[in-house]
Amino acid sequence: MTVTIPRITLNNGVTIPQLGLGVFQTPDGEATASAVDAALEAGYRHIDTAMIYGNEDSVGEGIRRSSVPRREVFLTTKLWNADIRAHRTREAFLASLDRLGTDYVDLYLIHWPVDGWQQAWEEMVRLYEEHSVRAVGVSNFKRHHLEELMALGSTAPAVDQVESSPSFSNRRLIDHVRSLGIVAEAWSPLGGTGGMLLSDPRLAAIARAHGVSPAQVVIRWHLQHGVVVIPKSVHADRIRQNIDVFGFELSDGEMAAIDAMDTGVRTGADPDHVDF
Numbered sequence: 001m002t003v004t005i006p007r008i009t010l011n012n013g014v015t016i017p018q019l020g021l022g023v024f025q026t027p028d029g030e031a032t033a034s035a036v037d038a039a040l041e042a043g044y045r046h047i048d049t050a051m052i053y054g055n056e057d058s059v060g061e062g063i064r065r066s067s068v069p070r071r072e073v074f075l076t077t078k079l080w081n082a083d084i085r086a087h088r089t090r091e092a093f094l095a096s097l098d099r100l101g102t103d104y105v106d107l108y109l110i111h112w113p114v115d116g117w118q119q120a121w122e123e124m125v126r127l128y129e130e131h132s133v134r135a136v137g138v139s140n141f142k143r144h145h146l147e148e149l150m151a152l153g154s155t156a157p158a159v160d161q162v163e164s165s166p167s168f169s170n171r172r173l174i175d176h177v178r179s180l181g182i183v184a185e186a187w188s189p190l191g192g193t194g195g196m197l198l199s200d201p202r203l204a205a206i207a208r209a210h211g212v213s214p215a216q217v218v219i220r221w222h223l224q225h226g227v228v229v230i231p232k233s234v235h236a237d238r239i240r241q242n243i244d245v246f247g248f249e250l251s252d253g254e255m256a257a258i259d260a261m262d263t264g265v266r267t268g269a270d271p272d273h274v275d276f
Helices: 030-042 056-065 081-085 089-100 117-129 143-151 171-179 201-210 214-224 236-243 252-259
Strands: 007-009 015-017 046-048 074-079 107-110 136-139 159-163 183-187
Touching (some): 030 046, 030 056, 030 236, 046 056, 056 089, 074 089, 081 117, 107 117, 107 159, 117 136, 117 143, 136 143, 143 171, 159 171, 171 183, 201 214, 201 252, 214 236, 214 252
Parallel strands (some): 046 074, 074 107, 107 136, 136 159
Antiparallel strands (some): 007 015
């Protein structure tokens, strides 16, 4: 039996599944195609990739291999920094469509706020107005970036995808994002590859109390905070486990205990200092 995932309505009326599969650092080829296929089989309807991940071809193959129709899959990809700086937004988007093997994406994001993002945004809005994208948004935008974007008087972003996990909750930014009517989405939601978050004894205790894994606890924590979460895995059993988070609920005390794990330390780059 597949799981039905809650959906959040974006500021343009499009709905986004609150839980999806991320494919950052998932190698191009069979590993990614199989992971996407397994995720869709398990009930996922949201796949998040990016040009720089180098696996858009395999994401498209996984979607085509699945029995799930393309129109039922919420597909996100992102505009990379080199294309932003070179003012190649439209060309980069069309190349992503070609690799994905689709004629539209559901969400197109500016990956990082590097020089030229303002012009990139205007071109993305045109792609949205042409119905090549169902929604446009940003990733790694801090409060001052959002304020500058909103001051452009253009279409408001539907989503801001930012680093967030119990060890770096980014809560003040997420609260601000939501106050603007923008949906917050978490990348590196489980603390990042090689991180120690999931071995924290506080998470282990909460997991034992519910008979679930620490990763399931963290995913549930994001969901209860109203954040869209995109954990990654190439293992079919882990992919199924990560979606099996709707049979339990964290108490207010458990949520507060996880909130208290925040160190304020990023695992990824600071958006104000992007040199890649």
